[in-house]
Amino acid sequence: xxxxxxxxxxxxxxxxxxxxxxxxxxxxxxxxxxxxxxxxxxxxxxxxxxxxxxxxxxxxxxxxxxxxxxxxxxxxxxxxxxxxxxxxxxxxxxxxxxxxxxxxxxxxxxxxxxxxxxxxxxxxxxxxxxxxxxxxxxxxxxxxxxxxxxxxxxxxxxxxxxxxxxxxxxxxxxxxxxxxxxxxxxxxxxxxxxxxxxxxxxxxxxxxxxxxxxxxxxxxxxxxxxxxxxxxxxxx
Numbered sequence: 001x002x003x004x005x006x007x008x009x010x011x012x013x014x015x016x017x018x019x020x021x022x023x024x025x026x027x028x029x030x031x032x033x034x035x036x037x038x039x040x041x042x043x044x045x046x047x048x049x050x051x052x053x054x055x056x057x058x059x060x061x062x063x064x065x066x067x068x069x070x071x072x073x074x075x076x077x078x079x080x081x082x083x084x085x086x087x088x089x090x091x092x093x094x095x096x097x098x099x100x101x102x103x104x105x106x107x108x109x110x111x112x113x114x115x116x117x118x119x120x121x122x123x124x125x126x127x128x129x130x131x132x133x134x135x136x137x138x139x140x141x142x143x144x145x146x147x148x149x150x151x152x153x154x155x156x157x158x159x160x161x162x163x164x165x166x167x168x169x170x171x172x173x174x175x176x177x178x179x180x181x182x183x184x185x186x187x188x189x190x191x192x193x194x195x196x197x198x199x200x201x202x203x204x205x206x207x208x209x210x211x212x213x214x215x216x217x218x219x220x221x222x223x224x225x226x227x228x229x230x231x232x233x234x235x236x
Contacts, residue, residue, distance in 0.1 A: 036089050182204075
């Protein structure tokens with residue numbers, strides 16, 4: 001997809017967004033896409049988002065959750081109810097790239113427990129999951145992976161990659177395939193380093209129209225505690 005043509009405009013846009021939102025973008029390794037949405041939770045609330053599911057206050061903006069700036073989002077998991085913020089800004093996106101800061105914060109997870117911490121949807125006639133980031137715990141280690149939906153509704157997944165119990169920047173780059181071709185793309189990055197690239201995806205019928213960040217889906221009773229999110233950004 002054509003991205004470099006927007007590089008200078010994107011730099012100016014990011015600088016303006018940084019000024020308006022009160023936090024720095026200097027740690028991001030973005031590659032020149034056009035900004036869609038961003039929030040660093042510096043407002044102290046979820047007003048930048050289109051919706052939030054707080055589960056009685058389990059989802060909150062707190063100074064203790066700050067990974068960049070002065071505030072971040074804490075997801076307190078004390079039952080199996082989901083908690084997330086939702087952005088409806090994406091509009092039929094064929095290129096959708098996101099990055100956010102995440103800290104597992106020593107959350108307790110049973111061995112092989114896994115759930116979704118980011119989920120993007122294609123609206124179609126209903127909202128269909130198209131892209132996700134999952135967290136799991138195995139043999140004493142946290143791990144993450146990314147997944148892209150295929151046209152036949154199966155998932156094309158990256159491998160699992162270890163995630164230390166500390167702050168990290170997670171980035172995902174997703175391209176829909178050209179109509180009639182299997183040339184879709186999926187890239188997962190951690191702390192600026194590329195973990196894996198997937199090409200040849202058959203996902204030309206999918207677009208991105210909605211995104212959710214938090215403890216989005218798949219929680220079970222083996223996972224209890226809290227973890228932190230900060231500085232979410234998306235690009236086309």
